[in-house]
Amino acid sequence: MADHPSLFAQKLRDWRISNGRHGRMTQEMLAEMLDVSTDAIGKYERSVSFIRGDLEHRLADRLGWSRDDIIACREDWQNRQQRPHQSAYRALDDALVAELFDGSWRKAIHALIIMVEKELGRLPDELAADAEVFLPIYETYRDSWAAILRDKQFVAKWALPLLMPEDEALFRSGDLLEAAMTVDGIRRPILPGTYFGYCPALVVCHGHEAATPLLMTSFVRYLEALAERDILLHGIGTISCSAGGEQICRDLGMTRLGAHCTGPAYNVWELSGAAITTSVFARRSPRLRRRYADAFNV
Secondary structure, three states: OOOOOHHHHHHHHHHOOOOOOOOOOOOOHHHHHHHHHHHHHHHOOOOOOOHHHHHHHHHHHHHHHOOOOHHHHHHHHHHHHHOOOHHHEEOOOOOHHHHHHHOOOHHHHHHHHHHHHHHOOOOOHHHHOHHHHHHHHHHHHHHHEEEEEOOOOOEEEEOOOOOHHHHHHHHHHOOOOHHOOOOOHHEEEEEEEEEEEEOOOEEOOOHHHHHHHHHHHHHHHHHHHHHHHHHEEEEEEEEEEEEOHHHHHHHHHOOEEEEEEEEEEEEEEEEEEHOOOOOOHHHHHHHHHHHHHHOOOO
């Protein structure tokens, strides 16, 4: 079994624990609704198997799932079957930090920054993966980033610190300098509301594209955790540093706001809160889609 749940397993379990007359629905009750065995439900939720194609319509007819939800689950399952070595990818956690970095998150973060620096290559000093800038930010805000390893090496990561309004304004004008970012300049959300998330670098090392689903799952879970606290993002911004980076921005449905002040090779992109409702993130999480649709009147 893979280290992370299939999209179908995640959605099915989320639906079950959110429904039922007296709290969460049991696997037996769900099995009766779908007219399958309880053992089948257990296998679905453990990512061992996927519902038969001729039974997929029951997810819509009896659970109210949308066609897009069902297709996304099917495609995710098919992709998993084509990635026999995906279980070798692991998300960084306390256990891996203890195993690989002597229990030091600081050492792990430093190794991660080195990976980013090597993968992105030479960048302007204003946008470089500077350990003096990012090590204290990542160390202080450990819940706002995730990293994936393969064979004890980092191969992918995302980060999404929340910016102060003044830095959000600098981002939109193309004048935000990562070299000037500080721990004190990052917001720690306490009260419900909307915030602006900035992604310093979304990295998937060449040859490790199979790590993307696990990376995506960790990001969606972060957005869900924020939403459960009524904390939403009215925008997600980033600066593309390569042609590949620009393609990722387009694939995510982001809008180009303009060139960055360091030069025309670097562009500013944003995914608005309203656009999150139709993004790949919302397709993976019906709860996220509904929450953002309600908040941004989409």
